[in-house]
Amino acid sequence: xxxxxxxxxxxxxxxxxxxxxxxxxxxxxxxxxxxxxxxxxxxxxxxxxxxxxxxxxxxxxxxxxxxxxxxxxxxxxxxxxxxxxxxxxxxxxxxxxxxxxxxxxxxxxxxxxxxxxxxxxxxxxxxxxxxxxxxxxxxxxxxxxxxxxxxxxxxxxxxxxxxxxxxxxxxxxxxxxxxxxxxxxxxxxxxxxxxxxxxxxxxx
Amino acid sequence: xxxxxxxxxxxxxxxxxxxxxxxxxxxxxxxxxxxxxxxxxxxxxxxxxxxxxxxxxxxxxxxxxxxxxxxxxxxxxxxxxxxxxxxxxxxxxxxxxxxxxxxxxxxxxxxxxxxxxxxxxxxxxxxxxxxxxxxxxxxxxxxxxxxxxxxxxxxxxxxxxxxxxxxxxxxxxxxxxxxxxxxxxxxxxxxxxxxxxxxxxxxx
Amino acid sequence: xxxxxxxxxxxxxxxxxxxxxxxxxxxxxxxxxxxxxxxxxxxxxxxxxxxxxxxxxxxxxxxxxxxxxxxxxxxxxxxxxxxxxxxxxxxxxxxxxxxxxxxxxxxxxxxxxxxxxxxxxxxxxxxxxxxxxxxxxxxxxxxxxxxxxxxxxxxxxxxxxxxxxxxxxxxxxxxxxxxxxxxxxxxxxxxxxxxxxxxxxxxx
Amino acid sequence: xxxxxxxxxxxxxxxxxxxxxxxxxxxxxxxxxxxxxxxxxxxxxxxxxxxxxxxxxxxxxxxxxxxxxxxxxxxxxxxxxxxxxxxxxxxxxxxxxxxxxxxxxxxxxxxxxxxxxxxxxxxxxxxxxxxxxxxxxxxxxxxxxxxxxxxxxxxxxxxxxxxxxxxxxxxxxxxxxxxxxxxxxxxxxxxxxxxxxxxxxxxx
DNA sequence: CATGAATGAGCTTTCATTCAT
DNA sequence: AATGAATGAAAGCTCATTCAT
Numbered sequence: 001x002x003x004x005x006x007x008x009x010x011x012x013x014x015x016x017x018x019x020x021x022x023x024x025x026x027x028x029x030x031x032x033x034x035x036x037x038x039x040x041x042x043x044x045x046x047x048x049x050x051x052x053x054x055x056x057x058x059x060x061x062x063x064x065x066x067x068x069x070x071x072x073x074x075x076x077x078x079x080x081x082x083x084x085x086x087x088x089x090x091x092x093x094x095x096x097x098x099x100x101x102x103x104x105x106x107x108x109x110x111x112x113x114x115x116x117x118x119x120x121x122x123x124x125x126x127x128x129x130x131x132x133x134x135x136x137x138x139x140x141x142x143x144x145x146x147x148x149x150x151x152x153x154x155x156x157x158x159x160x161x162x163x164x165x166x167x168x169x170x171x172x173x174x175x176x177x178x179x180x181x182x183x184x185x186x187x188x189x190x191x192x193x194x195x196x197x198x199x200x201x202x203x204x
Numbered sequence: 205x206x207x208x209x210x211x212x213x214x215x216x217x218x219x220x221x222x223x224x225x226x227x228x229x230x231x232x233x234x235x236x237x238x239x240x241x242x243x244x245x246x247x248x249x250x251x252x253x254x255x256x257x258x259x260x261x262x263x264x265x266x267x268x269x270x271x272x273x274x275x276x277x278x279x280x281x282x283x284x285x286x287x288x289x290x291x292x293x294x295x296x297x298x299x300x301x302x303x304x305x306x307x308x309x310x311x312x313x314x315x316x317x318x319x320x321x322x323x324x325x326x327x328x329x330x331x332x333x334x335x336x337x338x339x340x341x342x343x344x345x346x347x348x349x350x351x352x353x354x355x356x357x358x359x360x361x362x363x364x365x366x367x368x369x370x371x372x373x374x375x376x377x378x379x380x381x382x383x384x385x386x387x388x389x390x391x392x393x394x395x396x397x398x399x400x401x402x403x404x405x406x407x408x
Numbered sequence: 409x410x411x412x413x414x415x416x417x418x419x420x421x422x423x424x425x426x427x428x429x430x431x432x433x434x435x436x437x438x439x440x441x442x443x444x445x446x447x448x449x450x451x452x453x454x455x456x457x458x459x460x461x462x463x464x465x466x467x468x469x470x471x472x473x474x475x476x477x478x479x480x481x482x483x484x485x486x487x488x489x490x491x492x493x494x495x496x497x498x499x500x501x502x503x504x505x506x507x508x509x510x511x512x513x514x515x516x517x518x519x520x521x522x523x524x525x526x527x528x529x530x531x532x533x534x535x536x537x538x539x540x541x542x543x544x545x546x547x548x549x550x551x552x553x554x555x556x557x558x559x560x561x562x563x564x565x566x567x568x569x570x571x572x573x574x575x576x577x578x579x580x581x582x583x584x585x586x587x588x589x590x591x592x593x594x595x596x597x598x599x600x601x602x603x604x605x606x607x608x609x610x611x612x
Numbered sequence: 613x614x615x616x617x618x619x620x621x622x623x624x625x626x627x628x629x630x631x632x633x634x635x636x637x638x639x640x641x642x643x644x645x646x647x648x649x650x651x652x653x654x655x656x657x658x659x660x661x662x663x664x665x666x667x668x669x670x671x672x673x674x675x676x677x678x679x680x681x682x683x684x685x686x687x688x689x690x691x692x693x694x695x696x697x698x699x700x701x702x703x704x705x706x707x708x709x710x711x712x713x714x715x716x717x718x719x720x721x722x723x724x725x726x727x728x729x730x731x732x733x734x735x736x737x738x739x740x741x742x743x744x745x746x747x748x749x750x751x752x753x754x755x756x757x758x759x760x761x762x763x764x765x766x767x768x769x770x771x772x773x774x775x776x777x778x779x780x781x782x783x784x785x786x787x788x789x790x791x792x793x794x795x796x797x798x799x800x801x802x803x804x805x806x807x808x809x810x811x812x813x814x815x816x
Numbered sequence: 817c818a819t820g821a822a823t824g825a826g827c828t829t830t831c832a833t834t835c836a837t
Numbered sequence: 838a839a840t841g842a843a844t845g846a847a848a849g850c851t852c853a854t855t856c857a858t
Contacts, residue, residue: 007817028232028316031852042819043853053853104318110377111315112232114308124379131381150397155390158382162370162390163363169373170366173314175328177335178362186359186366193354194397211842236828246844251829253842414838436640436724440832450840451832457838461832512726519723520640522716522785532787539789558805563798566790567775570782570798574774577781581722583736585743586770594767594774601762602805619821644849654823659850661821823855834844 011049014039018060019101027057027108058118061109064102065126072133082141086195087202089133090187093164095171096180104172127161134160138195147195156194163187215253218243222264223305231261231312262322265313268306269330276337286345290399291406293341294391297334297368299375300384308376331365338364342399351399360398367391414457422447422457426468427509435465435516466526469517472510473534480541490549494603495610497541498595501572503579504588512580535569542568546603555603564602571595618661626651626661630672631713639669639720670730673721676714677738684745694753698807699814701749702799705742705776707783708792716784739773746772750807759807768806775799 017039018030025034032053036043050056075092079085095103113119134157141147149156167183178186184202192200221243222234229238236257240247254260279296283289299307317323338361345351353360371387382390388406396404425447426438433442440461444451458464483500487493503511521527542565549555557564575591586594592610600608629651630642637646644665648655662668687704691697707715725731746769753759761768779795790798796814804812 010817026316026318032854033852044819044855045817047854048817108315108318110373111312112230114230114312114377120378123377124381127374127379127381151393155393158390159367159394162367162374162382164370165373166366166370169314169369170331173318173327174324175331177328177332178366186362189355189359190363190394214842235826247828248831248844248846249842252844255829257828418838434724434726439830452834452840453838455833516723516726518781518785519720520638522638522720528786531785532789535782535787535789559801563801566798567802570778570790571771571774573781574778577722577777578739578774581726581735582732583739585736585740586774594770597763597767598771598802622821643847655849656823656851657821660823663850665849819856819858821856821858823853825851825853827851828849830846830848832844832846834842835840836842837840 010041010045014041014046014049014056015060015063018056019064019105022060022105022108023099023101027105027112032056057109057112060105061113061119061122064106064109065122068102068106069126069129072130076133076137081146082137082144083146083197083200085137085140086134086191087188087200089137089160090164090184090191091202093130094167094180094183094187098172098174098180100172103168107169107172130161130164131157141195141197146197148197150194150196159190159194160187163190210253214245214249218245218250218253218260219264219267222260223268223309226264226309226312227303227305231309231316234261236260261313261317264309265317265323266326268310268313269326272306272310273330273333276334280337280341285350286341286348287350287401287404289341289344290338290395291392291404293337293364294368294388294395295406298371298384298387298391302375302378302384304376307372311373311376334365334368335361345399345401350401352401354398354400363394363398364391367394418453419457422449422454422464423468423471426464427472427513430468430513430516431507431509435513435520465517465520468513469521469527469530472514472517473530476510476514477534477537480538484541484545489554490545490552491554491605491608493545493548494542494599495596495608497545497568498572498592498599499610501538502575502588502591502595506580506582506588508580511576515577515580538569538572539565549603549605554605556605558602558604567598567602568595571598622653622657623661626653626658626668627672627675630668631676631717634672634717634720635711635713639717639724642669644668669721669725672717673725673731673734676718676721677734680714680718681738681741684742688745688749693758694749694756695758695809695812697749697752698746698803699800699812701745701772702776702796702803703814706779706792706795706799710783710786710792712784715780719781719784742773742776743769753807753809758809760809762806762808771802771806772799775802 014035018035020038021030021034025031030053032043032046035056036046039046046056050059072089072092075088076085079088109119110123131154135153138147138149138153138157142149142153164187167178167187170178171180171183188200188202192198218239222239224242225234225238229235234257236247236250239260240250243250250260254263276293276296279292280289283292313323314327335358339357342351342353342357342360346353346357368391371382371391374382375384375387392404392406396402422443426443428446429438429442433439438461440451440454443464444454447454454464458467480497480500483496484493487496517527518531539562543561546555546557546561546564550557550561572595575586575595578586579588579591596608596610600606626647630647632650633642633646637643642665644655644658647668648658651658658668662671684701684704687700688697691700721731722735743766747765750759750761750765750768754761754765776799779790779799782790783792783795800812800814804810
């Protein structure tokens with residue numbers, strides 16, 4: 001990575017500034033200057049840390065995927081009960097508001113870089129890891145005797161991730177028929193059906 | 205609409221050219237020239253029919269939503285059996301390939317125009333209409349005695365649409381874990397679970 | 409003149425439409441389409457009657473100078489008294505409002521065509537003819553015993569025309585310190601001083 | 613003002629280049645490139661210092677009005693005799709040649725921006741200040757016993773300014789009947805008549 | 817490391833002009 | 838004569854990128 005040496009604090013500051021800038025202006029209108037303004041530095045500084053705009057966006061995407069996954073993984077760390085794990089994943093997986101900069105940036109960059117050799121694998125890796133998280137929770141629930149799965153475990157896990165993705169998209173697009181609260185209900189409803197576990201709820 | 209009179213054939217030709225151009229270059233890189241080239245006209249002609257790029261994109265989006273919904277509605281027209289209806293909707297709702305220009309354009313424009321006053325309502329209208337289609341099929345299946353629904357009918361319908369949306373996104377993003385074939389299986393699996401109807405299949 | 413044959417009515421209609429268009433949009437923003445719209449014809453028609461925009465403007469200018477001079481000459485035709493002649497010239501020479509399309513067009517075109525070999529002589533000819541009108545009225549007034557001139561007759565005549573020009577400019581520029589009414593007072597004041605004739609007034 | 617910080621020297625250089633460009637090409641044909649060429653910079657630089665062409669022209673006009681007035685005011689500073697003051701004002705107020713870039717720019721912009729909310733007040737302010745200068749000189753001449761005014765002092769002052777304006781216009785339009793030398797004679801003639809002071813001359 | 821003035825490629829947009837009908 | 842769809846040259850404007858300080 002070209003910018004490994006150059007004071008990691010400034011680097012992170014610029015990445016966070018980019019997340020905000022993408023949320024505010026959309027990735028299509030994103031200018032170096034937007035990032036610089038939000039970070040309180042000059043445009044030259046942005047170029048010093050990231051050779052060009054493409055690299056900045058690449059790095060933001062990598063950072064965001066990592067952060068997104070890590071955050072969710074940590075949310076499970078100390079939860080022993082599969083039912084609570086599943087609930088926590090749903091809760092963490094759906095944005096609290098339509099202004100979630102992390103989620104917006106990930107979807108914007110996905111779109112913006114569609115077909116790119118760099119991004120494709122990263123996206124898929126994230127997807128697969130998320131599937132793995134649901135897989136693990138479902139598996140555990142079966143072992144703990146809480147879940148009786150209504151279908152193949154991989155299929156259910158993939159559908160969980162897909163529902164999450166879809167509601168992320170609707171939330172950041174401002175779809176009023178799929179508010180954060182409603183989206184949680186709907187995914188939880190899916191969870192109850194496919195696990196046969198009617199006790200599932202977000203605030204257990 | 206400014207371009208109502210100016211020879212509708214040329215207008216449609218330009219809209220189709222725009223769909224192709226968005227698929228090939230991504231909406232963020234879309235140039236007037238890309239549209240003109242694909243339509244075999246000059247850039248001036250594009251401006252003659254659509255005042256500016258924003259209006260072109262608006263009109264493409266409106267056209268695409270309309271076409272998308274109409275296509276699916278027609279797919280149901282002559283199907284009396286709810287099971288076949290549901291299968292047909294799933295089949296029509298998931299792109300056959302990652303190059304589906306209509307689906308790509310709709311998703312690209314959604315994100316590109318996030319927060320736009322024009323687009324938001326249109327997106328939501330499309331979502332609500334799609335939900336209505338699933339609602340109708342599920343309702344019919346219950347009446348025909350084929351379906352025993354595992355949850356509230358509206359919730360199920362919304363989740364159907366969301367799964368579709370998510371798989372559309374993954375397919376056009378080239379996610380290999382969610383191919384068109386696999387996506388159909390997964391949504392169909394969901395359908396079997398929530399309808400309690402194990403006979404559901406795409407080619408009945 | 410290229411357009412001599414082509415139905416003079418349509419030609420005049422287009423010239424009048426151009427006057428309005430220049431007043432409304434300024435000569436710098438004047439488009440063929442503005443003329444066409446105001447004349448209720450298509451842009452093609454404008455091109456049919458005037459080969460290009462330059463020629464249209466040339467013809468409008470020629471027409472306007474002619475009309476401007478002729479109007480003023482006619483205002484004097486049946487006035488035998490030099491005092492009334494002078495008053496009539498002042499009255500006719502200063503625009504009644506800041507929206508006088510003829511005056512606006514003449515000044516706009518002067519500016520627009522500054523340095524042009526075509527326009528320069530035309531402007532000067534108009535100036536000289538206006539000077540001649542004042543010269544004639546002053547000369548007559550002396551002969552009739554009404555005027556005792558305070559300076560060389562040519563100098564006075566030139567200053568009359570210049571004052572008029574200046575107030576035309578200020579009026580169409582919307583200068584509130586030089587309204588049509590005030591401009592008339594001021595030029596009339598000048599007239600009284602240089603003719604020594606205190607009876608001069610606009611409505612004798 | 614957006615360009616307050618960005619190196620005032622470069623800013624002034626660009627304004628001077630614009631004056632030349634307007635004189636050479638006319639304001640209606642003025643291109644950013646004309647300014648850039650004359651200043652020896654790239655077009656991007658012009659946009660960097662003045663957001664767009666309109667703002668450049670606004671700023672040039674403001675600058676020109678200020679400069680025009682200041683120059684004339686300074687010409688009076690150390691002249692105690694009202695007769696010499698008046699002569700100096702006439703001399704400073706009429707362009708020495710038809711290529712006076714400052715005067716050309718002011719007249720061009722006046723007409724170009726006719727009806728603009730920004731320009732109107734500025735024009736009028738300049739007019740009123742010029743009137744005030746003549747007012748002051750006339751008043752002083754009366755007090756000094758040199759002048760016996762032939763009419764109301766304000767009227768005379770306004771006519772002085774108007775004559776100047778008119779001759780400026782004729783000079784930059786290349787009217788041969790109103791050369792710089794001749795214009796000076798004519799305004800001076802007016803001055804002698806209305807002040808009753810026959811000693812007035814440009815080079816006392 | 818940081819700055820911000822300067823650059824110029826690349827795009828959109830406008831509009832006079834042409835021409836088939 | 839008149840139309841208006843189509844053209845394409847000509848500008849303006851944006852913004853990533855460079856570089857001297």
